[in-house]
Amino acid sequence: MWDVVVAPLVFLTLMLGGGAIGGWLAERRAQTNTGKNPNEIKLGAWTTNRLAGSSAANALTRARIATHGILAMHRKETIYFFASQDDLGNPLDPDHDWEIRGRGFDCRWWSFTLYDEEDQLIESPSRRYSVHSDNVAPEADGSYRIVISRADPGVANWLAAGNARKLMVTIRLYNPSQAVLDDVRSVGLPSIRQRDKGPAA
Amino acid sequence: MIVLTGLLAGVAFGFATYWLRLYRLPILLMAGAEKRLLSIRSTGSNTFHHGRAPTHKSRQIVMPSPDLVYSSCVYDLAAGDLVISGQLPPEGHYWSLSLYAHNTDNYFVLNDRELPARSFSITVSRKNRGKVGSIKSPTRTGIALIRMIQRKPDDLPGIQASQQSIRCGVVKA
Numbered sequence: 001m002w003d004v005v006v007a008p009l010v011f012l013t014l015m016l017g018g019g020a021i022g023g024w025l026a027e028r029r030a031q032t033n034t035g036k037n038p039n040e041i042k043l044g045a046w047t048t049n050r051l052a053g054s055s056a057a058n059a060l061t062r063a064r065i066a067t068h069g070i071l072a073m074h075r076k077e078t079i080y081f082f083a084s085q086d087d088l089g090n091p092l093d094p095d096h097d098w099e100i101r102g103r104g105f106d107c108r109w110w111s112f113t114l115y116d117e118e119d120q121l122i123e124s125p126s127r128r129y130s131v132h133s134d135n136v137a138p139e140a141d142g143s144y145r146i147v148i149s150r151a152d153p154g155v156a157n158w159l160a161a162g163n164a165r166k167l168m169v170t171i172r173l174y175n176p177s178q179a180v181l182d183d184v185r186s187v188g189l190p191s192i193r194q195r196d197k198g199p200a201a
Numbered sequence: 202m203i204v205l206t207g208l209l210a211g212v213a214f215g216f217a218t219y220w221l222r223l224y225r226l227p228i229l230l231m232a233g234a235e236k237r238l239l240s241i242r243s244t245g246s247n248t249f250h251h252g253r254a255p256t257h258k259s260r261q262i263v264m265p266s267p268d269l270v271y272s273s274c275v276y277d278l279a280a281g282d283l284v285i286s287g288q289l290p291p292e293g294h295y296w297s298l299s300l301y302a303h304n305t306d307n308y309f310v311l312n313d314r315e316l317p318a319r320s321f322s323i324t325v326s327r328k329n330r331g332k333v334g335s336i337k338s339p340t341r342t343g344i345a346l347i348r349m350i351q352r353k354p355d356d357l358p359g360i361q362a363s364q365q366s367i368r369c370g371v372v373k374a
Contacts, residue, residue, distance in 0.1 A: 011207040018211020019218065055306040055339075059224050066227035066305045070234055070263060071346060073299055074307045109295055109350060111268055119263035121255060129256070129267035134352045162257075170264065174295055174350070175312065 041184060045089075045192045046081040046171070048184060068119055079107075079184065081171040086192040092167040097149035100169065102190025103142065108175035109133050112146055114159040117166035124160035131157045147195060227305040235275045235344060237261040246277045246342075247371055249285075251364040254351050270360050272347040272367060278327050279341060280371050286322035287367035289313050291359045295350040300325060303340035324372075345369075 039050035039061070051057040052065050052072050065072050072080060085091055092098055100112065111132035116122050121129045128135075136144050137156030146157040148167065161167060173180065173187070180187050238261060241250060251272045255265035265271075276283050289296050298321065300309040311321070324335045325345070347367065349360050 010204070014204060014207030015211035015214065018208040018213075019215035021208075021212055021215060055302075055308055057306070062305060063226045066230040068263060070230055070305055071299070071301060071344065072307065073297070074310050077297055077299070077307075077310045077312060111266070113264075113267060115264055118260075120260055121257040121265065121267055123257040127256070132268055172266065175314070 043081075043185060043187075043189050045083040045085050045087050046189045047083070048079060048081045050075060050184065052080060075176075075181065077175065079173040079176050079180065079187075081173075081189060082168060083170075083192055084166070084168040086194060088193075090194070092148070092169070092192070094150060094161040094164045094167050097147060097153065097195040098167075098192060099195040100144075100146040100148070100190045100192050102144060103188060104133060104144070105171075105173050105187060106177040106180050107173040110174065111172045112159065113170050113172070114148060114161070114164075115168045115170065116162070116164035119168070122160060122162040122164050124162065125152070126158070126160065128158070128160075131159060144190075146190075149195070153195075228303060231301070231303055231305050231344075234262060235342065238273050238275050238344065246275045247283060247369060249274045249345075249347075249364075249367050249369050251361075251367075266348075268350055268352075269348045270351050270357075270364070272364050274345040274369055275342070276325060276338075276345055277342045278325065278338060278371075281373040282327075282330075282335075282371065283325040283345075283369065284322070284372055285325065285345060285367070285369050287320065288363055289316070289319040289321065290349055290356075290363040292319070294352075294356065294359065295348070296363070297348050298323070299346045299348070300336060300338065301344045301346065302338065303342050306339065308339055309336050 041048050041050065049061055049065070051061050052075060054074055057065070083092070086098065104110065109132065111130045113130040114122055131146050138144050144157060145155070146159060147153045147155050148159045148161055148169070150161045152158060238250065239246065241261060249272050252270065254270050255267050259265055274285070285298070294313070296313040298311045299307050302308050322334055324330065325338050326335055327338060327341060329337045349363065351357060351360060
């Protein structure tokens with residue numbers, strides 16, 4: 001009885017338990033290594049990866065890019081920044097209004113695009129899915145202010161949150177300058193803050 | 202003994218499975234992207250499909266850029282090299298050609314500012330041909346993607362003319 005039934009069952013159970021532990025350990029190790037990876041950069045609310053799209057990317061970076069931004073371009077061509085939280089680390093809850101404030105970037109062309117929980121564009125009554133260097137309405141001092149909200153806030157630079165359940169903003173810098181390529185931290189990223197007076201997200 | 206052996210075997214199995222999944226994931230997602238791109242055309246691989254700027258209804262690829270007009274080609278080099286040529290849109294429009302391996306790596310990219318003229322011609326090959334304009338693909342299959350920024354509706358005729366000029370064909374090595 002022990003040899004035929006119990007022992008294999010015990011062995012199988014232990015293997016399954018060990019498998020879960022092994023998977024957890026492997027994931028933890030990969031995440032820890034990524035945290036130490038100088039190519040994964042967090043700047044305020046924004047994150048970027050210097051090896052996005054590159055053949056030199058490690059397995060975890062490649063898997064992440066493939067999941068959330070397949071067919072991303074090499075950083076020489078485009079640098080991507082992602083934010084799904086505000087400056088304080090609160091998730092960008094679509095039931096609240098958010099404001100992005102900043103200045104232009106040292107590159108050929110830039111854009112802000114809003115995505116939903118499936119990393120897809122969000123239906124907008126204005127059919128405007130992005131604010132970019134050609135269509136942005138600047139403030140008097142040359143800076144810009146972009147509002148994210150479900151309802152039309154009556155401002156020029158509005159990104160509609162529609163019926164999204166989660167939000168992510170992406171900045172694309174096309175043909176970034178050599179200075180930005182050399183030091184991505186010098187780019188001058190905008191702030192993201194809650195705009196409405198509701199409870200913090 | 203059986204406890205220790207079972208536990209260690211399980212840990213090793215879990216570790217190996219996690220890394221295998223991590224390495225295989227981009228390939229599986231790329232295969233899905235290739236399949237979806239092929240499903241929106243009737244001509245199969247090694248031909249370009251010309252799209253319009255994505256909207257909220259475009260759901261073939263995650264995180265599409267709504268400001269770009271895309272022309273895409275799922276390539277397969279089994280029958281020979283792939284020659285891609287064409288004309289660029291009018292001056293001032295961003296244009297780029299990217300090549301992606303089957304594991305999602307963007308192993309080649311060329312933009313309008315890097316070209317001496319408003320036209321281009323490249324050959325994608327499995328081997329290093331050692332010629333100008335010849336690009337070695339790390340994998341037999343992949344995706345060629347041409348991006349053009351559409352700044353305003355008036356840009357579309359120039360972009361469409363560029364799309365229609367794209368020629369793509371297999372030549373025997």
